[in-house]
Amino acid sequence: MYKHVFLTGTPGIGKTTLIKKTLEALTSLGFSFDGFYTEEIRDGGRRVGFDIVTLSGKRGILARISSSFPSEKHEFRVGQYVVDINSFEQLALPALNHIASENHKTVCVIDEIGKMELFSQSFVYVVQKALDSAGALVFGTIPIAKGKPLHFIEEIRNRRDVKVFNITKENRDVILQDIVAAIQDCNK
Structure with missing residues (x-):
């Protein structure tokens, strides 16, 4: 039996949209949440970065295109993006503080x-702790497997207690009830 639910799929397929719709549906069923989601930042139709938004409404920078940081040396990069680890950790880690709670009605998003996100070893530790906790129900997203696999993500994908939904253009508008049902099943 699984106790965590993850969505995977290509970038821009609608994973974050499905996270938000699932949270709306679960709220009416009495669930509470802690955690965060990421949001694309666009300027004139061009993606220039990502923000982290906590479920309590706090917002900070996750990453911006490197031209936004012209004179500084940055250790953490993914493609054209510079990752702001300090901003990420200041928001993500406190938002995930309650993950080991025994309250099965709290979903860790x-x-x-x-x-x-994996540049932060503190984040990896907190996620691992949540996945291994008897009381945590983790609902999240992981990238689709392509190229060289990321070890930690593959560990999550292959856990016996994780249900993974592959989001596609064909199913993204009809899969919401299956996701809600899976999370309800985790809570039993």
């Missing part, structure tokens, strides 16, 4: 566990 982690959107996303990807290359940018």
Whole structure:
């Protein structure tokens, strides 16, 4: 039996949208949440970065295109993006503080566990702790497997207690009830 639910799929397919719709549906069923989601930042139709948004409404920078940081040396990069680890950790880690709670009605939302987020070893530790906790129900997103696999993400994908939904253009508008049902099943 699984106790965590993850969504995977290509970038821009609608994983974060499904996270938000699932949270709306679960709220009416009495669930509470802690955690965060990521949001694309666009300027004139062009993606220039990502923000982290906690479920309590706090917002900070996750990453911006490197031209936004012209004179500084940055250790953490994914493609054209510079990752702001300090901003990420200041928001993500406190938002995930309650993950080991024995209250099975609290869902820990982690959107996303990807290359940018994995630069933070503190984040990896907290996610691992949540996945191994008897009381945590993690609902999150992971990138689709392509190229060289990321070890931690593959560990999550292959856990016996994780249900993974592959989101596609064909199913993204009809899969919501299956996701809600899976999370309800985790809570039994």
